[in-house]
Amino acid sequence: MxxxxxxxxxxxxxxxxxxxxxxxxxxxxxxxxxxxxxxxxxxxxxxxxxxxxxxxxxxxxxxxxxxxxxxxxxxxxxxxxxxxxxxxxxxxxxxxxxxxxxxxxxxxxxxxxxxxxxxxxxxxxxxxxxxxxxxxxxxxxxxxxxxxxxxxxxxxxxxxxxxxxxxxxxxxxxxxxxxxxxxxxxxxxxxxxxxxxxxxxxxxxxxRLYRKTGFYPFATANRWLEGRILSVNRAGELVVAERNGTQYCYKSKEIVFI
Structure with missing residues (x-):
């Protein structure tokens, strides 16, 4: 070939x-x-x-x-x-x-x-x-x-x-x-x-997002969290919800997959 x-x-x-x-x-x-x-x-x-x-x-x-x-x-x-x-x-x-x-x-x-x-x-x-x-x-x-x-x-x-x-x-x-x-x-x-x-x-x-289903560990600048990916907003921020339902938006430098 x-x-x-x-x-x-x-x-x-x-x-x-x-x-x-x-x-x-x-x-x-x-x-x-x-x-x-x-x-x-x-x-x-x-x-x-x-x-x-x-x-x-x-x-x-x-x-x-x-x-x-x-x-x-x-x-x-x-x-x-x-x-x-x-x-x-x-x-x-x-x-x-x-x-x-x-x-x-x-x-x-x-x-x-x-x-x-x-x-x-x-x-x-x-x-x-x-x-x-x-x-x-x-x-x-x-x-x-x-x-x-x-x-x-x-x-x-x-x-x-x-x-x-x-x-x-x-x-x-x-x-x-x-x-x-x-x-x-x-x-x-x-x-x-x-x-x-x-x-x-x-x-x-x-x-088609990686780890779209289920809760996974993430690390931010000041804490560790267990969250579920909800979406990516139009600004390109990852929208994550914790088990208690609280939602957060993160830019690419603000959160890391563990």
């Missing part, structure tokens, strides 16, 4: 509504950084793909480490100028749903979206998202760079918290085809968001 991004054939054909190009790099510091240099010059949906990142990063300054040539590392550009800054988490919603849809048929029951920016399978990290935005006039989002790291064919990780598609399916995957499926799904969800279908998207997102 062909499992390389061929720089001579890097325009991945998809059914995505984006009229876009795809750029391949054998190695780079960060695909998000590459995409940033093309902002306002590249077409919406343009994708920057790398086999290896030597300064890959995730949320809150964390590093994203990936074995060269084994996984999917890419970033793409969007220009959602119709979206205001207070609705920016919607980009996280549609990206998470696109990743979920592209992978769900390959794995048995156990995949979930872990708020705020990860994809999990059987309590282990399968992929992550990094979104960086530029704000224009009227607090509208002038441009957004969305980076995705997805563990595909890597079999060994330094962290016991990580896993991959190949580990669970016992077979290698065509990474270019998976990337195309993600972008197809993303294009569909992006169009739905633009057409005012955000309520349906949010409902689908919440229903």
């Amino acid at each position: 062909h499992d390389l991004f061929d720089p001579l054939n890097d325009a991945i054909q998809t059914d995505s509504p984006f009229d876009r190009a795809s750029f391949y790099y054998k190695s780079c510091a960060s695909t998000n950084d590459l995409a940033q240099t093309y902002l306002l010059h590249a077409a919406e949906g343009t994708v920057f793909i790398a086999d290896h990142q030597y300064k890959g990063r995730g949320q809150r300054g964390s590093k994203w480490i990936s074995e060269s040539g084994k996984n999917i590392l890419f970033s793409f550009i969007l220009y959602p100028e119709w979206l205001t800054i207070d609705g920016v988490f919607a980009l996280n919603v549609i990206t998470s749903l696109a990743m979920y849809d592209a992978l769900v048929d390959h794995l048995a029951k156990g995949m979930a979206i872990k708020w705020p920016n990860d994809l999990y399978y059987l309590d282990k990290k399968l992929g992550g998202i990094l979104i960086e935005t530029h704000i224009g006039e009227g607090y509208k989002i002038k441009a957004a760079v969305i980076g995705i790291g997805l563990n595909v064919n890597q079999l060994y990780f330094d962290s016991a918290n990580c896993t991959s598609l190949a580990i669970h399916t016992k077979k290698p995957f065509d990474r270019a085809l998976l990337l195309a499926h993600i972008m197809d799904a993303l294009g569909s969800y992006y169009a739905q968001l633009q057409n005012g279908m955000d309520h349906l998207l949010w409902e689908k997102y919440v229903n």
